[in-house]
Amino acid sequence: MMRPPLRPHHHAWIASVLLGTGLCGAAGALAQTSVSANSGTWEICTGMAGDKEARLACFDLWAKQQRAGLNPAPATPSSAPAGTVPAASAAALAEAKPVAPPPVNANLPATRVIEMASEPGCRDGQYSDLSRFWELESGTDCGTFGIRGYRPISLSVITSDTVNDQPTSPSAGHTASSSTDYNKTEARIQLSVRTKVAQGLLTRGHPTLSDSLWFGYTQQSYWQLFSPALSRPFRATDHEPELIYVYPTDAQLPFGWRLRYSGLGLVHQSNGQSLPLSRSWNRYYLMAGMEKDNSFRFQARLWRRIQESNGNDDNPDISDYIGRSEFMGAWNVNKDNTLIATVRNNLRASGRGSLRLEWLRAIGNADSKYSQLRFHTQLFSGYGDSLIDYNRKRTVLSVGLSLVDF
Numbered sequence: 001m002m003r004p005p006l007r008p009h010h011h012a013w014i015a016s017v018l019l020g021t022g023l024c025g026a027a028g029a030l031a032q033t034s035v036s037a038n039s040g041t042w043e044i045c046t047g048m049a050g051d052k053e054a055r056l057a058c059f060d061l062w063a064k065q066q067r068a069g070l071n072p073a074p075a076t077p078s079s080a081p082a083g084t085v086p087a088a089s090a091a092a093l094a095e096a097k098p099v100a101p102p103p104v105n106a107n108l109p110a111t112r113v114i115e116m117a118s119e120p121g122c123r124d125g126q127y128s129d130l131s132r133f134w135e136l137e138s139g140t141d142c143g144t145f146g147i148r149g150y151r152p153i154s155l156s157v158i159t160s161d162t163v164n165d166q167p168t169s170p171s172a173g174h175t176a177s178s179s180t181d182y183n184k185t186e187a188r189i190q191l192s193v194r195t196k197v198a199q200g201l202l203t204r205g206h207p208t209l210s211d212s213l214w215f216g217y218t219q220q221s222y223w224q225l226f227s228p229a230l231s232r233p234f235r236a237t238d239h240e241p242e243l244i245y246v247y248p249t250d251a252q253l254p255f256g257w258r259l260r261y262s263g264l265g266l267v268h269q270s271n272g273q274s275l276p277l278s279r280s281w282n283r284y285y286l287m288a289g290m291e292k293d294n295s296f297r298f299q300a301r302l303w304r305r306i307q308e309s310n311g312n313d314d315n316p317d318i319s320d321y322i323g324r325s326e327f328m329g330a331w332n333v334n335k336d337n338t339l340i341a342t343v344r345n346n347l348r349a350s351g352r353g354s355l356r357l358e359w360l361r362a363i364g365n366a367d368s369k370y371s372q373l374r375f376h377t378q379l380f381s382g383y384g385d386s387l388i389d390y391n392r393k394r395t396v397l398s399v400g401l402s403l404v405d406f
Helices: 008-020 041-046 052-067 090-095 129-134 318-322
Strands: 153-160 185-199 212-223 234-247 258-270 280-292 296-305 325-332 337-345 353-362 373-382 394-403
Touching: 041 052, 129 258, 129 280, 153 373, 185 234, 318 353
Parallel strands: none
Antiparallel strands: 153 185, 153 394, 185 212, 212 234, 234 258, 258 280, 280 296, 296 325, 325 337, 337 353, 353 373, 373 394
16 A cells, blocks of 8 residues: 655654654754653654554654664753754754764673674673673673684794703603703694583573683694604693683772682693603682773682592692792783783792793784784793693793684
8 A cells, every 4th residue: 555645744743753752863943842842752653643644654753763773862852842842854854873882881791782793792892801701791792612712822933941852750650761852943833722611500690791611622732843853743742621610700999900700620731641751630720810991901820739649640749840820911002912921830938830921913904803813922931831841940932823812
């Protein structure tokens, strides 16, 4: 059925009604109408039963503004007499532009509707790094059983002041009987992924916050790429499966810091070797993370080793060297550059542990939403750069490329 054309007085009537309910902010000629400024748009349009054409046009224009994304606000016109509202032309109403949604308030749990985001939640740059990395809020949720990065996935060339050519351990039968002429310069490959296996375990029903359970796996290999006389073997490969529970513990802290999460984890690490080079251990840890304005973030882990029997312990003194704690601080200097410092300590008088300094710089189009490739420079000094080196102190410089998934 063909719709009858609208008469001019319909445009003036409808425009004034919609302007009064806050659906358009355009200025126009003032008109008088008997419709109250406090009436709701639905109520006004529905009340036009006496003029079907005006009623239909009212709903059409209201729907058009809804599609345009305008946010209605209560109308409180101060210049119009009581019981009346100003009017706008239908042309001005049609040309009104959508209002951009407000940014997320970093001091409050995120409330922005996820459909407004241009990227999936864990890729949406309006949220902080920690929120996206652990999917702490409903707006940063990317669902379960998707593949996500964990530690950087990297390929680098390293050089060190020393190389462990005859690994030792105080456990019987765990010391190499001969040395191998390894090169101090080698390649290092790290693969690290994780997946969220469950969410909302304790926060089910919360409007914004979400806890999660993750499974992660990291593999780090040292490849004697520059030792053709040795047939370029892999000197060491460490395997590290991990189970992690993360709870969004949101609290304001002094000096503008904000606590974002706490959690616990269970991790196994081994090098998959047979005697005398076998090394392995199990531990559980507590952790917490905080941030400041998405420019600075700080994360801490305290762990305790799960003891093994003397006959099964490859490295009984590993905690005294690698440490019992880890503290990591990161500074997003700008959108292209990040500096990271990680300290491990055994929490004993000997003070053994390690220090790792890192610089990551974005490669390619700095404005690209999808580029996660980084130039990655790293300086390490201390114990435990690899599991076979848990009790050997060395300094390592590495330069390479990394994929960073946050």
